[in-house]
Amino acid sequence: MEFRCVHCGSEVKTLFVQYSPGNIRLMKCDNCKAVADEYIECEITIVLIDLILHKRKAYRHVLYNVLNRNTVDAEMMMEVLLGNFAFFGVLLLMKRLFMKSFSQVTSNKDIFLAILVSSYFKLFVMAMMVWEFPASVLFIIDIFVLSSNAMALTVLQQATMTGGIGMCLGAHAAKVVANHTLEFLLVRVL
Known part of the structure; x- marks a missing residue:
């Protein structure tokens, strides 16, 4: 599955590395050097509010990094x-x-x-x-x-x-x- 950086829209291989349940490290984008998708750690209500505010980052998170378009x-x-x-x-x-x-x-x-x-x-x-x-x-x-x-x-x-x-x-x-x-x-x- 193709993931995207929520800041610049570049493809990223993975969004996080999980060391143990509840212990993850967010990965950075190779292009813009920012955390690829900080919404991973956010509650759904924060994502919903940002969608309502039409934040491009929130839309990238939902469309590319949450929805599995194939199944x-x-x-x-x-x-x-x-x-x-x-x-x-x-x-x-x-x-x-x-x-x-x-x-x-x-x-x-x-x-x-x-x-x-x-x-x-x-x-x-x-x-x-x-x-x-x-x-x-x-x-x-x-x-x-x-x-x-x-x-x-x-x-x-x-x-x-x-x-x-x-x-x-x-x-x-x-x-x-x-x-x-x-x-x-x-x-x-x-």
Whole structure:
């Protein structure tokens, strides 16, 4: 795997040498003579803050020195993309099928925007990087996101709450099925 210096972007052979568990020495870049990646010793929240501040060093750390583009992270990206594609695909299909019951025709762009805006509860997942929460919190956040999505669709389509909930549950079910299918296929391939 190719590592990069977070300061100058030059390739480095290794980022650190581990002498024993918890005892490492950070390596220096041959080009700029600075420590190649000091973020290795930082908490994830520091990296996240620097990403929010658009620090080039933080982006180099994440893109070159953290993400293994060949295995796990590529699978994660595929899962996210396939899941969201299934979610929006089914949502738009249901809009087309049940449009007769809606009093207003809404563009696909409006639906994408409504889902994006109403998914604000996903911001609470970022708090999980700072404080420890049980895994059940993810389920609760998912329920809040779905109910918020249903309300946004209900308002946008001037439909009943039942119609909005039905569309969101159907789209979410398609997303879950797509993600589980992808996981099953990847396990069989790997």
